[in-house]
Amino acid sequence: MNNIDELVGDHLFQLNLILWLTQPITADIGIRPLLADLGFSVYSISPPLALPIHIREKIREMNLSAQDACSPDVLLNRKEADFFLLVECKKSSFGVNSTTAEQARTLLLLEGQVLGESLALSPTTIVDSAVSFVTKEDQRSQMQLTCENLKKEITDKGFKANLAFCFGIKYDPENSVYIEIDSIAANQFGLIGRDSEAIKIIQGQPDTDPRPLYFIPLDPAVEQNEYGKKTLEQRLLGELLSLIGRVKVPSKTLFKVEDLLEKATWGMYNIWGDRDARTHLKRQVKSFLKNKVAAMFPQNFQQDQDAWILNIESPKDKESILSAFQKTEKIEELKITQFDLFEEDKKLLH
Amino acid sequence: MIEISLTGIKTREEMIRLLDGYSLERKEELDQKKTKKGLVKSYMLETVDGFQDTATTLSDILTPFAAEFTQIDEGLYKVLDKNTGRYMGFLESFWDGRYFAFYSLELSEIIDKWIKNLVLSSPQLDHVWLSGWTFSILWEKVKDLSNQNRFTRIVFEHESIFEIDSDIDNVDEEDSIDEEERPIFERRSSKIALVDRVRLLKDKLNQFQDLYSPMYSITQLRFPSPVAKGGHDFFHFGKTTNRSESFRDHRSHVLYVLKIYRELIRKTQEIAWYSIQKVSIQKGGEFQKLVGAPLIIKFKEPLTKETFNHFITSTFERAKNRFRLWGNPIRLGPQKVHIYGVDKHLWQPIFLEITDKHIVAIIPKGTCGNTVHRLVSNIQIYLDPAAEITLGEKSYKEIANEAAKGITYE
Numbered sequence: 001m002n003n004i005d006e007l008v009g010d011h012l013f014q015l016n017l018i019l020w021l022t023q024p025i026t027a028d029i030g031i032r033p034l035l036a037d038l039g040f041s042v043y044s045i046s047p048p049l050a051l052p053i054h055i056r057e058k059i060r061e062m063n064l065s066a067q068d069a070c071s072p073d074v075l076l077n078r079k080e081a082d083f084f085l086l087v088e089c090k091k092s093s094f095g096v097n098s099t100t101a102e103q104a105r106t107l108l109l110l111e112g113q114v115l116g117e118s119l120a121l122s123p124t125t126i127v128d129s130a131v132s133f134v135t136k137e138d139q140r141s142q143m144q145l146t147c148e149n150l151k152k153e154i155t156d157k158g159f160k161a162n163l164a165f166c167f168g169i170k171y172d173p174e175n176s177v178y179i180e181i182d183s184i185a186a187n188q189f190g191l192i193g194r195d196s197e198a199i200k201i202i203q204g205q206p207d208t209d210p211r212p213l214y215f216i217p218l219d220p221a222v223e224q225n226e227y228g229k230k231t232l233e234q235r236l237l238g239e240l241l242s243l244i245g246r247v248k249v250p251s252k253t254l255f256k257v258e259d260l261l262e263k264a265t266w267g268m269y270n271i272w273g274d275r276d277a278r279t280h281l282k283r284q285v286k287s288f289l290k291n292k293v294a295a296m297f298p299q300n301f302q303q304d305q306d307a308w309i310l311n312i313e314s315p316k317d318k319e320s321i322l323s324a325f326q327k328t329e330k331i332e333e334l335k336i337t338q339f340d341l342f343e344e345d346k347k348l349l350h
Numbered sequence: 351m352i353e354i355s356l357t358g359i360k361t362r363e364e365m366i367r368l369l370d371g372y373s374l375e376r377k378e379e380l381d382q383k384k385t386k387k388g389l390v391k392s393y394m395l396e397t398v399d400g401f402q403d404t405a406t407t408l409s410d411i412l413t414p415f416a417a418e419f420t421q422i423d424e425g426l427y428k429v430l431d432k433n434t435g436r437y438m439g440f441l442e443s444f445w446d447g448r449y450f451a452f453y454s455l456e457l458s459e460i461i462d463k464w465i466k467n468l469v470l471s472s473p474q475l476d477h478v479w480l481s482g483w484t485f486s487i488l489w490e491k492v493k494d495l496s497n498q499n500r501f502t503r504i505v506f507e508h509e510s511i512f513e514i515d516s517d518i519d520n521v522d523e524e525d526s527i528d529e530e531e532r533p534i535f536e537r538r539s540s541k542i543a544l545v546d547r548v549r550l551l552k553d554k555l556n557q558f559q560d561l562y563s564p565m566y567s568i569t570q571l572r573f574p575s576p577v578a579k580g581g582h583d584f585f586h587f588g589k590t591t592n593r594s595e596s597f598r599d600h601r602s603h604v605l606y607v608l609k610i611y612r613e614l615i616r617k618t619q620e621i622a623w624y625s626i627q628k629v630s631i632q633k634g635g636e637f638q639k640l641v642g643a644p645l646i647i648k649f650k651e652p653l654t655k656e657t658f659n660h661f662i663t664s665t666f667e668r669a670k671n672r673f674r675l676w677g678n679p680i681r682l683g684p685q686k687v688h689i690y691g692v693d694k695h696l697w698q699p700i701f702l703e704i705t706d707k708h709i710v711a712i713i714p715k716g717t718c719g720n721t722v723h724r725l726v727s728n729i730q731i732y733l734d735p736a737a738e739i740t741l742g743e744k745s746y747k748e749i750a751n752e753a754a755k756g757i758t759y760e
Contacts, residue, residue: 024742027646029708044637156557208683234690238699244698266626329678
């Protein structure tokens with residue numbers, strides 16, 4: 001199995017990569033913040049964008065197969081020109097008859113002033129926009145073709161459509177990661193002379209996974225990967241440890257599983273659309289608290305319906321819980337299989 | 351004797367008179383080279399802000415940890431060690447209790463440990479951390495503010511404790527080991543003290559640093575006192591020793607450095623705090639905006655494979671580690687790990703990418719800005735004294751410089 005090949009097609013990697021490319025970085029850490037250099041910053045992550053009513057009426061009238069609303073993975077903004085880039089990460093290209101194509105049509109319809117209205121911007125603001133699909137480089141030409149077909153279909157029916165760019169992600173034998181930008185996008189972004197080249201965005205190292213730290217650890221709407229689950233697990237353990245470490249002595253502190261998940265995901269948990277996935281995750285964390293934590297410290301952790309009470313009576317009490325908790329490495333209830341990328345390297349730590 | 355003196359103190363004026371008189375006596379003894387009692391010391395401390403889940407009061411911070419306080423006036427308290435029944439000193443609160451200065455007459459060997467234990471046991475209290483780069487900005491202030499013929503003292507400290515795998519990192523800093531019993535470790539270790547006139551050191555320091563990188567790791571600096579001989583020695587962990595004859599001048603210097611540090615923390619948090627900020631719009635609900643910037647520590651030279659591995663194992667496999675970090679490293683390569691961990695000083699989350707060439711730290715919103723300065727200080731002392739630090743698009747030195755601008759010495 002080629003792990004890097006799998007990685008560049010992974011939705012969470014693509015999403016976190018796009019976020020890193022917008023970060024203010026001047027030091028050489030092996031990441032080139034290409035989008036920040038081009039003046040982009042994150043306007044919103046997964047924003048719900050509804051088509052204005054008159055467009056919704058018209059798509060019904062024209063029998064255009066589009067969704068009434070969609071949430072691109074990231075909405076970027078180039079402040080100087082009120083230019084918005086709707087970014088959608090995809091493992092592979094898709095056909096014009098798929099559900100994904102319905103979402104893509106909506107993204108294409110959110111053009112200029114239509115997007116401005118959806119964002120509740122002032123009607124006097126001149127809004128410029130484009131859609132960019134991020135995918136593996138070997139999927140890029142197919143994706144471009146699909147976009148062209150969808151765009152033609154939309155404009156043929158009398159709608160305005162966004163410019164559609166495709167960013168291809170690829171890698172080399174040294175695990176460096178590149179982004180390939182089509183010539184229209186390159187011109188639009190002022191990347192003159194770079195349109196036919198792949199731009200190195202992560203400097204690779206031999207036998208090393210090139211991924212950066214993840215801002216977003218998990219997205220239940222897409223296929224999960226081990227690193228994302230491991231990240232969520234460690235962030236949950238960290239939040240629990242922080243909670244215990246900061247409680248007053250003596251005290252009784254009430255906390256909810258949802259609060260832990262909210263903190264561990266920086267507030268993304270509550271905006272995940274997949275309610276079942278959220279409930280499932282909540283159940284897994286509850287089970288960990290009940291079967292592992294409360295079983296070990298029955299006097300200190302008591303369940304109170306949907307919440308937990310952390311009862312600390314003395315500094316010694318707190319110290320022994322902290323000491324035991326710091327030895328916790330996993331939340332097995334999250335059903336995490338061992339993180340297997342470059343498994344050999346783990347031996348170096350032991 | 352000392353405790354009896356403190357017991358009788360009822361007002362700020364009495365405290366000032368006591369500490370001023372005491373400072374003068376000690377200075378006379380210092381001049382005659384026969385000091386019998388401890389010098390006046392101040393410990394700059396800070397409390398966590400940004401806590402939503404715990405209300406912080408002075409009593410929350412001190413009472414559970416063997417310290418009791420008696421209020422003298424609005425911002426001044428007398429602190430008693432409940433275990434010994436002894437008054438340890440005075441605590442002065444600044445900016446609604448966000449920062450404190452603890453003044454004490456006790457000997458260093460007693461009070462250093464007492465303060466350390468207090469900080470260790472309170473999750474809401476930490477030392478003020480002055481990194482080598484912050485000291486270099488303070489040195490600029492010493493040059494600007496002092497008579498050029500006055501003497502200053504600068505101490506540089508660097509010990510590459512991760513060059514070899516040893517238990518030294520597991521040892522408490524305060525645990526003294528007899529020099530003769532110390533095991534011999536072959537690794538880079540420097541402690542240099544320079545005492546000279548300000549005008550002579552003025553232009554030389556940069557040259558020394560270029561020649562020998564451990565000299566970037568300043569851990570002590572003396573501000574010469576403008577009122578008489580002597581001065582105020584600032585240590586990297588927020589301690590200040592009064593080697594002048596005036597306590598009032600000493601307090602002024604402590605307050606001056608605290609003001610710079612407070613501004614530095616404010617700027618650090620403003621730039622570094624990462625969060626997905628919820629922004630409401632008139633229609634269409636909420637938007638999630640990613641704000642913040644990474645702290646980047648770029649090593650001057652890549653760490654050797656051995657140093658990298660020792661750093662990771664001794665930091666994350668030992669509960670008592672020099673950096674007081676917790677985390678389960680995720681190995682991504684021979685010299686790359688990710689840690690979604692906790693800073694155990696104040697029990698707050700921190701995410702780290704550590705490679706042989708750099709450390710990238712993500713400081714989630716709410717994690718105190720002093721985490722950055724403690725980390726930088728420890729990296730300079732124990733890993734790489736000349737590491738270049740940036741916070742987003744600005745260098746750490748630039749931020750420290752901006753923080754010091756406009757702060758006036760009163």
